Amino acid sequence: MSDHLTEHNDIAETIATMRRMYASERVSPDPAFSRELERRLLHTSNAALPVGPVRLPQRGSAAHNRSASIDRSPVIGRFQWLGLLVLIGIVAASSIWFVGRENGEQRTLESPERSASLLWSLPSDDTAQPEGFYVAATNDVIVRLKSAGNPGFIEAFQAETGERLWQRDIWASGMGASLGAQWGTSIAIDRERIYVPVSPETVQALDIATGEQLWSTALSGSGLSIQIQGDNLFVWHWDNTLTVLDARSGDVIWSTGVLASPDVMMKGPFIAETAVLMIVAPGELRAYNADTGEVLWNYVDDFGTFNATMASSFDERGETLYLQWTGSTSESNVFTRTLIAMDASSGTLIWRTSFESDGNFGLAADFNRVYAVDARMEDQIGTPTTMEEVRGRVYAYDRTSGELVWQSEPGPMRVDLVLSEGGVLTSFGFGYSMAVIDTTTQQARCSIAVQDLNLYSNERVMAGERMIMLQQDGTLIAIDPVASCAG
Amino acid sequence: MRTEQPLSGSQQIDEAATAQEDPEHLLDDETLVRQAQIQAAAFAPLYRRYVGPIFGYCYQRLGSRHAAEDATSQTFERALAALPRYHADSFRGWLYTIARNVTIDHFRQRPQSPLDHAWGTPDSGPLPEQALLEADSESRVRRLLAQLSNDQREVVELDLAGVEGPEIATVLGRSPGAIRAIRFRAYSRLRTLLSEESDL
Numbered sequence: 177m178s179d180h181l182t183e184h185n186d187i188a189e190t191i192a193t194m195r196r197m198y199a200s201e202r203v204s205p206d207p208a209f210s211r212e213l214e215r216r217l218l219h220t221s222n223a224a225l226p227v228g229p230v231r232l233p234q235r236g237s238a239a240h241n242r243s244a245s246i247d248r249s250p251v252i253g254r255f256q257w258l259g260l261l262v263l264i265g266i267v268a269a270s271s272i273w274f275v276g277r278e279n280g281e282q283r284t285l286e287s288p289e290r291s292a293s294l295l296w297s298l299p300s301d302d303t304a305q306p307e308g309f310y311v312a313a314t315n316d317v318i319v320r321l322k323s324a325g326n327p328g329f330i331e332a333f334q335a336e337t338g339e340r341l342w343q344r345d346i347w348a349s350g351m352g353a354s355l356g357a358q359w360g361t362s363i364a365i366d367r368e369r370i371y372v373p374v375s376p377e378t379v380q381a382l383d384i385a386t387g388e389q390l391w392s393t394a395l396s397g398s399g400l401s402i403q404i405q406g407d408n409l410f411v412w413h414w415d416n417t418l419t420v421l422d423a424r425s426g427d428v429i430w431s432t433g434v435l436a437s438p439d440v441m442m443k444g445p446f447i448a449e450t451a452v453l454m455i456v457a458p459g460e461l462r463a464y465n466a467d468t469g470e471v472l473w474n475y476v477d478d479f480g481t482f483n484a485t486m487a488s489s490f491d492e493r494g495e496t497l498y499l500q501w502t503g504s505t506s507e508s509n510v511f512t513r514t515l516i517a518m519d520a521s522s523g524t525l526i527w528r529t530s531f532e533s534d535g536n537f538g539l540a541a542d543f544n545r546v547y548a549v550d551a552r553m554e555d556q557i558g559t560p561t562t563m564e565e566v567r568g569r570v571y572a573y574d575r576t577s578g579e580l581v582w583q584s585e586p587g588p589m590r591v592d593l594v595l596s597e598g599g600v601l602t603s604f605g606f607g608y609s610m611a612v613i614d615t616t617t618q619q620a621r622c623s624i625a626v627q628d629l630n631l632y633s634n635e636r637v638m639a640g641e642r643m644i645m646l647q648q649d650g651t652l653i654a655i656d657p658v659a660s661c662a663g
Numbered sequence: 664m665r666t667e668q669p670l671s672g673s674q675q676i677d678e679a680a681t682a683q684e685d686p687e688h689l690l691d692d693e694t695l696v697r698q699a700q701i702q703a704a705a706f707a708p709l710y711r712r713y714v715g716p717i718f719g720y721c722y723q724r725l726g727s728r729h730a731a732e733d734a735t736s737q738t739f740e741r742a743l744a745a746l747p748r749y750h751a752d753s754f755r756g757w758l759y760t761i762a763r764n765v766t767i768d769h770f771r772q773r774p775q776s777p778l779d780h781a782w783g784t785p786d787s788g789p790l791p792e793q794a795l796l797e798a799d800s801e802s803r804v805r806r807l808l809a810q811l812s813n814d815q816r817e818v819v820e821l822d823l824a825g826v827e828g829p830e831i832a833t834v835l836g837r838s839p840g841a842i843r844a845i846r847f848r849a850y851s852r853l854r855t856l857l858s859e860e861s862d863l
Contacts, residue, residue, distance in 0.1 A: 203718070203722045205732065
């Protein structure tokens with residue numbers, strides 16, 4: 177039995193033990209007390225109650241809507257100067273990364289190569305114009321969107337069997353994903369609904385079980401990309417507006433203009449449960465209260481050239497954002513090629529570490545670790561490379577302290593990461609192979625050859641333990657990475 | 664399994680009567696709530712279903728039978744008064760939300776210690792760990808829970824009371840993901856504590 181399973185069994189046994197103890201110690205109410213309370217309750221309330229229910233005001237109504245005012249002052253809200261000075265001192269010491277590497281335990285990606293264990297494959301019905309496909313998934317349902325050649329279509333499948341649940345025509349804009357950022361998607365999904373821009377100005381919500389339209393909201397602006405977090409649907413317009421809709425009703429909760437220049441449009445928003453961060457202008461990072469649009473803090477600095485991506489937070493209060501910043505060394509600043517953990521609601525920096533990525537980035541997080549990748553030529557760091565020359569590594573950090581826990585040997589790949597809820601991390605080399613890593617044992621299970629699959633680089637999602645991969649022609653392929661490793 | 668279908672007026676009264684005649688009738692919570700919104704007597708099966716668990720939850724948090732009886736009474740009184748406005752996904756989650764608020768009120772109303780004033784925190788919210796430590800010292804569960812953080816303890820208290828994950832999220836006003844994380848950490852901590860106990 178693996179350590180991973182052992183840990184889960186231990187937790188299950190702990191829960192069972194606590195429940196046994198609770199049951200044995202449980203105190204019941206005195207029967208006389210129970211009878212008397214029942215008599216009193218029903219005696220004093222024996223008149224017919226008003227027929228209800230009375231609905232509470234809906235969030236998103238006029239009373240709840242507000243637009244955030246924009247603080248254009250070049251201030252560092254609560255992002256303290258003192259913290260920055262400490263940070264700069266740390267950077268000057270240049271020790272985090274290398275200390276981490278010395279303390280970190282190296283794990284090799286060398287592992288048996290296997291063939292992908294195919295669960296099911298779903299070719300697209302539309303072979304005339306095989307482009308413009310997107311995929312999204314919950315644990316139970318896979319959704320495929322075809323946006324090109326309008327009207328396109330949207331369809332849902334059972335994740336386990338690949339059986340089609342429904343299909344309908346849709347005029348999807350399909351514009352968001354061309355942004356290329358993790359955030360910029362043309363489709364968002366939760367357990368109940370599918371959200372998709374159906375024109376440059378309109379967002380629709382569909383019932384995930386039936387495909388029926390639940391609501392449609394027209395917005396001003398053009399070019400929409402969307403992301404769901406809880407009941408908030410974040411809609412980013414390319415004309416520099418961020419709008420938050422109530423995912424249940426489509427009502428606008430708040431909207432604000434952000435003066436983002438074209439070269440920073442793809443960097444955000446980054447969403448925690450309580451705050452949403454936007455690069456609102458070159459060198460200007462702003463945080464809004466996710467529920468109200470209130471500006472929480474504003475940070476202005478010379479970021480230089482950078483890209484950033486983030487991983488959803490699983491910390492207890494859902495407030496920590498992990499941001500990975502890349503950039504060229506010629507324009508280096510305090511954020512260049514760093515991974516930072518930040519309290520999103522206050523702007524407080526929790527920890528920071530640096531790495532040497534040349535532009536490849538990827539993040540994932542679970543309860544204990546933050547996983548990041550970089551990719552570069554081993555011998556000529558900073559030199560432009562061909563894809564074949566790039567070597568990628570996977571790093572695991574303690575999410576609380578930022579300490580490097582382990583790192584992989586460089587693999588023959590440029591990598592990105594997909595993490596399953598079960599703790600299986602797949603490190604995907606574009607066009608080469610996929611390493612499957614058990615995050616609990618910190619061991620690579622195997623590598624799976626994917627050379628024969630004609631894949632989009634960024635279109636892989638997890639549906640439970642199944643990895644769903646979208647091929648260039650719209651075909652969906654489901655594999656089980658762990659089962660594939662077992663041969 | 665009963666399906667959630669709108670009831671006609673006569674059907675509502677008939678089912679309410681059935682529930683009165685047979686309190687153990689296995690109607691689901693939401694059906695019973697709809698009946699009780701029309702006829703208060705139909706609240707009886709809901710009361711009988713939950714009086715024990717709510718009392719146990721309050722006792723767990725407050726640590727005394729007298730305080731638990733008082734909190735249980737207030738919980739059901741508030742629930743019955745608010746029933747016409749009930750519009751939630753889960754009656755159980757709603758009821759435990761009320762119970763939790765009642766126990767928090769109890770903590771806030773407790774006599775303040777000099778330490779509260781010294782720290783300038785006269786309204787610092789619930790400090791259930793204090794009550795837990797002052798309560799029945801022979802309760803092993805209570806002693807273990809007192810060693811958890813506030814968040815962890817609240818999640819485990821509800822979990823042990825039989826409240827399910829999404830309902831716990833509702834009760835505590837947190838996301839299901841946050842509850843999963845807290846629950847995992849709480850039981851990881853409890854595993855360690857139990858292990859340390861067994862080593863002694």
